[in-house]
Amino acid sequence: MNSKRIKLTAIMLLLVGSGIVQARIKLVALPERAATVIRLDNPQATLIEEERVLTLQKGLNKVDFSWKGVSIDADSIRLVAMDHPDKVTLLSVSYPPNEAALVWDISSADNFAERVRISYLLSFIDRLITYTAIADKAETQLDIKSFLVLRNFSGEDFDKARVLLDYGEAFEQGIDHEETKQMLFLKANKVPITKIWTFDATKLPWDPEQLENRNVGIPVSYRIVNDANSKLGQFALWGGKARIFQDDGHQSTIFLGEDNTSLVPVGEKMELYIGDSRDIVVTQRKMTDTQINIRRNNREQIVLFDTDEEIVAKIENFKDSPAVLTMLQYIPGQWDMEKCNMQYKRKDAYTLEFEIMLPARTEKGPAVKELKMHYHRRNVRP
Amino acid sequence: MTDNREQNKGINKMRRLISLLIIVAISPVALAKVDLVTLPSRDTVQLTIYNSADMTLVRESRALTLKEGKNSLQFSWENTLIDPTSLEMLPKANADKIDIAELVYPPRVTNLGLWNIESGVSGKVPVEITYLTSGLSWRAFYMGTLTKDEKTMRLQGYVRVTNNSGEDYENAQTRLIVGTVHILDEIAELARRQYPYGRPGEVVVTEMPAPSRGMADQLRPRALFEAKAVELALKPKEITKEGLSEYFLYTIEGTETIPTGWSKRLLSFDIDEVPVVNLYKYEEERYGQNVVRFLSFKNDKEHKLGQTPIPGGVLKVYRNADEQGHLSYTGQSSFKYIPVDEDVELNLGPVADVVVEPMLMDFKTENYRFDNRGNISGWDEIRTFTIEVRNTRDIGIKIEIQRNFDSPYWNLEKSGDFDQYEKVDIDTVKFTLNLQPRSTKTFQYTARAYRGTRQEDWRESSQ
Numbered sequence: 016m017n018s019k020r021i022k023l024t025a026i027m028l029l030l031v032g033s034g035i036v037q038a039r040i041k042l043v044a045l046p047e048r049a050a051t052v053i054r055l056d057n058p059q060a061t062l063i064e065e066e067r068v069l070t071l072q073k074g075l076n077k078v079d080f081s082w083k084g085v086s087i088d089a090d091s092i093r094l095v096a097m098d099h100p101d102k103v104t105l106l107s108v109s110y111p112p113n114e115a116a117l118v119w120d121i122s123s124a125d126n127f128a129e130r131v132r133i134s135y136l137l138s139f140i141d142r143l144i145t146y147t148a149i150a151d152k153a154e155t156q157l158d159i160k161s162f163l164v165l166r167n168f169s170g171e172d173f174d175k176a177r178v179l180l181d182y183g184e185a186f187e188q189g190i191d192h193e194e195t196k197q198m199l200f201l202k203a204n205k206v207p208i209t210k211i212w213t214f215d216a217t218k219l220p221w222d223p224e225q226l227e228n229r230n231v232g233i234p235v236s237y238r239i240v241n242d243a244n245s246k247l248g249q250f251a252l253w254g255g256k257a258r259i260f261q262d263d264g265h266q267s268t269i270f271l272g273e274d275n276t277s278l279v280p281v282g283e284k285m286e287l288y289i290g291d292s293r294d295i296v297v298t299q300r301k302m303t304d305t306q307i308n309i310r311r312n313n314r315e316q317i318v319l320f321d322t323d324e325e326i327v328a329k330i331e332n333f334k335d336s337p338a339v340l341t342m343l344q345y346i347p348g349q350w351d352m353e354k355c356n357m358q359y360k361r362k363d364a365y366t367l368e369f370e371i372m373l374p375a376r377t378e379k380g381p382a383v384k385e386l387k388m389h390y391h392r393r394n395v396r397p
Numbered sequence: 398m399t400d401n402r403e404q405n406k407g408i409n410k411m412r413r414l415i416s417l418l419i420i421v422a423i424s425p426v427a428l429a430k431v432d433l434v435t436l437p438s439r440d441t442v443q444l445t446i447y448n449s450a451d452m453t454l455v456r457e458s459r460a461l462t463l464k465e466g467k468n469s470l471q472f473s474w475e476n477t478l479i480d481p482t483s484l485e486m487l488p489k490a491n492a493d494k495i496d497i498a499e500l501v502y503p504p505r506v507t508n509l510g511l512w513n514i515e516s517g518v519s520g521k522v523p524v525e526i527t528y529l530t531s532g533l534s535w536r537a538f539y540m541g542t543l544t545k546d547e548k549t550m551r552l553q554g555y556v557r558v559t560n561n562s563g564e565d566y567e568n569a570q571t572r573l574i575v576g577t578v579h580i581l582d583e584i585a586e587l588a589r590r591q592y593p594y595g596r597p598g599e600v601v602v603t604e605m606p607a608p609s610r611g612m613a614d615q616l617r618p619r620a621l622f623e624a625k626a627v628e629l630a631l632k633p634k635e636i637t638k639e640g641l642s643e644y645f646l647y648t649i650e651g652t653e654t655i656p657t658g659w660s661k662r663l664l665s666f667d668i669d670e671v672p673v674v675n676l677y678k679y680e681e682e683r684y685g686q687n688v689v690r691f692l693s694f695k696n697d698k699e700h701k702l703g704q705t706p707i708p709g710g711v712l713k714v715y716r717n718a719d720e721q722g723h724l725s726y727t728g729q730s731s732f733k734y735i736p737v738d739e740d741v742e743l744n745l746g747p748v749a750d751v752v753v754e755p756m757l758m759d760f761k762t763e764n765y766r767f768d769n770r771g772n773i774s775g776w777d778e779i780r781t782f783t784i785e786v787r788n789t790r791d792i793g794i795k796i797e798i799q800r801n802f803d804s805p806y807w808n809l810e811k812s813g814d815f816d817q818y819e820k821v822d823i824d825t826v827k828f829t830l831n832l833q834p835r836s837t838k839t840f841q842y843t844a845r846a847y848r849g850t851r852q853e854d855w856r857e858s859s860q
Contacts, residue, residue, distance in 0.1 A: 138597075140597060141597035154642060166592070166596065168592075191504045192504055193505055194504040195501070195594050196499050196502070197500040197501075197594075198499040222822075228709070228732050228733045229733055230734045235642075235643050256581060261642055267445075267456060268456075268527075269454065269574060269642075270445065270529065270574075271578065272579040273578075273581055274579060275581060289642075290643055291576075291579070292643040293576070293643070294643065294706065294736045294737075300821070300822040300823075301822060301823045305852065305855065306852065309853055315850075333706075333736030333737055376738060380738045381739070
């Protein structure tokens, strides 16, 4: 169970100078692995570094390194002499046929008990990051915990290793083959959040009444900034699954939703989509869409025209709390706005972003706002 | 055989599928040298059940007996539908002295996790364990009973909670969430994974079979469930409702015992005399030639509702048929989630006792335009419709008639017996009529459609 699959054997060269291919005879007992480092800073591959003491004899030494049942990238294997780097020289590396192994030819100036460092890229061992966060009842801040999950399916057991991430202190951890370990590695309390509701006119249906018995959910997200103000900003937050809970005010929590976050560099924003609101209802309708300023060729065919378009979007807030709805509208091609009853920001040539403050529902009914856009698309060709 | 059954009954209580044991390891390496095993039972359990996804948040409290120093706590979930990646444990006392260092999913063992705990205290420590499971669900459904005059309706809302989780939850505080949560993976899929977080460098495949339902059935403590049911039958339980984030939380009074395989129906609300409108709709493009009946009310105080949103579900509508309280079944409608203050329109299907007959009474074309080669380039089409609406019922009704056009270039002249007119959008108008019992109304409209180059002369008339 505890047997090592990666083996290291030193072989003494028996027939020096003979032209015959020598047999690889394993003479030296397995040198114990020490100072193992599992480096998880690159999400693509995991680098293992380990130190072993080789008993080298003066002259040519053959050291056999094999990794049966373990997925090592053979080209990634490196060997560095630690004690006598100028007296111990790696001459060549040979790969025997049909075997997960290699043989190092090492020249040694003297008899040394030489400490060497072997490094290689090992597959099927990695780390994941997960987040769990609890929002307060008012949804203004989050208590965030992040967990590191080590997964080892490499075929190799690591009794004791120093685990290194791309930041922070290294820590000692053992992990066996087929073992998964989850540990807390980041805790940040009272991280401020902004709650965002977004209606994207290209993604969501315009007229909920046409949908018979289906609600249109307005996506709801929490925005977190990875900076010092948020008690974060020490390092980039790795991507992973985030599960968000909320304090329910009864010494318990409810689950709000989950999302995958990608890596968030320092200073950047993280947006976690938690679920849909069905208490904000948008009903968008096109009230006018006609061709104006029509140009025809001498065969009376239309070659160019402008449009006269009018969109009305009714926004109702049935919630008993206020909300800020971000509304995205798209107008393709060249256009100009004749009249719009709300302020907007041009996100790009074709995208208009409205920030619409919605008061809470009152005794009289839902809070209602109406966006009216009257615009012309110019120089449209049929 | 009988002996076996007896034996099964006897160990029913012991056969918790989720087990928790503490191992105080004397050696940090091998689990084989285990010194002490204790099996604390659940003190309390709380279920928060979602209906937009197959997911339940379970929170249980247990009292652990810890020793100062290193403790290993084993948690196993064979034959359940727990997502192991959601497991979390928090000490509820001495939190600063108890460090839950890591959660280990040991190799070559399935459905088992080990918490390694460094404790600065010895003795009993209350802890809270939370996790997500699948297999529990709930849904809402409704019964409506109209009065004979169909002016008001008694509306009863129910929730039905079903436990197919493979685990018996006894005396659990049960809470239901109304709302749509965003989730990435199905909890049931996570529960069936061979390795909780999968394997690196490969696509996760589900290899484990679903928990054996047969097994759970054999073990279900039927007697216990029935005894509880009798005890609770004195008064229907209340369900308190409150808003949290974008969701509503329903908390069922007291605790519930729902063994695996069982479901339970509870009354959520019962409101008499909700004023309703008999609304009928006619729109050829949507409903064909039939008039469709809707039952309309509003989720607000005026309608004795409006305390909380109404979760979507199926409403079965009945009508009081006579003085003896006999019922007749009117129809059923599924409806969506209804926020507070929103109008509800329940589609009860096509009817024959309200009739709408649109008749094209006149058609002509005029205002021809010609291009420079003498071909027709533009013209107007004028259609006059008469619409007759007949209410053959012995109660008053309201009807909405929508008419659609095939282009945005049109103008309308209307006359006759209608109550309201509205331009709905670019190519749709709506006439609303209120009809007395057994009455007929007729109205007309003339629509002028601008075709071809005549569209350039079009100007929207004041509608």
